[in-house]
Amino acid sequence: MIELSQRFSFDAAHHLDAGASENRRMHGHSFYVEVTLRGEPDPRTGFLRDFGEIDATLKRIRDLLDHRLLNDVEGLAAPTLENIARFIHARAKAVMPEVIRVKIERPSYGQSCTFEGA
Numbered sequence: 001m002i003e004l005s006q007r008f009s010f011d012a013a014h015h016l017d018a019g020a021s022e023n024r025r026m027h028g029h030s031f032y033v034e035v036t037l038r039g040e041p042d043p044r045t046g047f048l049r050d051f052g053e054i055d056a057t058l059k060r061i062r063d064l065l066d067h068r069l070l071n072d073v074e075g076l077a078a079p080t081l082e083n084i085a086r087f088i089h090a091r092a093k094a095v096m097p098e099v100i101r102v103k104i105e106r107p108s109y110g111q112s113c114t115f116e117g118a
Helices: 051-065 081-095
Strands: 002-014 027-039 099-106 111-116
Touching: 002 051, 027 051, 027 081, 051 081, 081 099, 081 111
Parallel strands: none
Antiparallel strands: 002 027, 027 099, 099 111
16 A cells, blocks of 8 residues: 655635634734655556645645635635635545545644544
8 A cells, every 4th residue: 555645835814703702803914834645556557646746736726715805705604724624625525536635734723633534
């Protein structure tokens, strides 16, 4: 079994209706994402998935999120780290069934969230 991971980052704003009062105001973060795929390589090509395909898929997802107000992104009405990880996982897995895990980080806060889906 092989695991491949690809990272990308994006900057975005959001506000949260629940939680600490400072989170209710619009504010921004730099997000760092790692998407992991798992499976057996194709015996003919030797690839689990070509990194060019992975990059293209993740670029499309990044373009949905980068420099956006995440609350306005369809499917992210409550843009917590947990929901952003699920959002990225669902979109990546729809194109690449080998996706098993998404980790999203906000290093300036020392925070991360990992979603492992079926």
